[in-house]
Amino acid sequence: MSPPPSRKTILTQVYQRLFAAYGPQRWWPAETPFEVMVGAILTQNTAWANVERAIARLKAADVLSPAALRRLPLENVASLIRPAGTFQAKARKLKALGELLGRYGDDLARLFNERPLSDIRRELLAVHGIGPETADAILLYAAGNPSFVVDAFTQRVLGRLGLIKEKARYEEVKTLFEARLPPDPALFNEYHALLVEHGKRTCRKREPRCRSCPLLDLCPTGQAALG
Template sequence: MTRNKADLHKVYKVLYRIYGPQHWWPGDTPWETCVGAVLTQNTSWSNVEMAISNLKRSRHLCPVKIRNMPLSKLEKAIHPSGFYRLKAQRLLAVTDWWLANVNDDKLHPKGKPLAFWRESILSVKGVGPETADCILLYSFNLPTFVIDAYTKRIMARHFGFKPNIDYHELQKYFMDNLPSDPKLFNEFHALFVRMAKEDCRKSACLKGCPFL
């Protein structure tokens, strides 16, 4: 395939045909999804699930309760996600942002463009582009494409992109060549994750890799 607009539509159709709908991101509420996006940095999703289960079990999985939670108790709850002291501070920073900007799971003030909210959440200490886009896409259904290591691996290995391509350069390629549809962005990113975990491993592609 060459790098053109038709490629991304074809890639999506191939992945969707093989893997089907992914129902991603797992989370019962926008806030739970946000917490997952913060905790998933540098760890596996199974570890994040354990940390979120701890918060649920102690009835602290809401922003006000996390904000008022003793730091030692919060660190213990999210310990399974790794780097728990650092992540506790990041989660508290995101919690403060949420309490200041979210009402009834909706961003306020209403009517602000994606760029406004992206700049807003990127100003939170410890939040980088990938985490910001995960929160905006999966918690608030805003049309921003998430770029992660899986996406970079697949696009470099199979479609001629540089392995170390800049986050925003690759994101721009997707957003310039796909409809601005959060549902599509959601599913496409989830399909990349599925493909990378199952068939396009870090070491090599397996026989089932769709683009071998």
């Protein structure tokens, strides 16, 4: 009997199957790296369509820049981003982001370059409103660094595949990917986006569509559900 496939092999197969099923996802939808950073904060606990509306309002007011967000009173920022929900809290986070960039002369290249990735990540995590998922989204999608993003979709799909425990910590899941995949930002980008797509379309929270799932033969949860 052949040994069971390693987690590295399974992760590679999952990626290939999802890419074949859904195609390239072309993330992150934004015009500039700073817009990615703003979007990474605004998307916390809300649907992307709401983020788009909030960003459109920031653009229309011509304040989608670190300096403008620092200058603008908190109440005005909150009012502009109202469609993204929890707008008072998110306004404070955006202003904190503006302060961070201000320390680097509003130059993203100075923030992101010439330092180990772990140092940049630590600095991001020290900013009000930036947790691990937001920090990694910024590092991957705004800065092009190989920092895997873990979100609720990733946790759900990996849990059902039996690759992580139900309550696995964020860093454990991140390490699972980063230790077994080449440190390729384009791969991490696509992989995360594909897991989100899979979680929305097929491996849904309720009533997952296991029968038509491209991962069924890899998935103990799906096989058990279908008997």
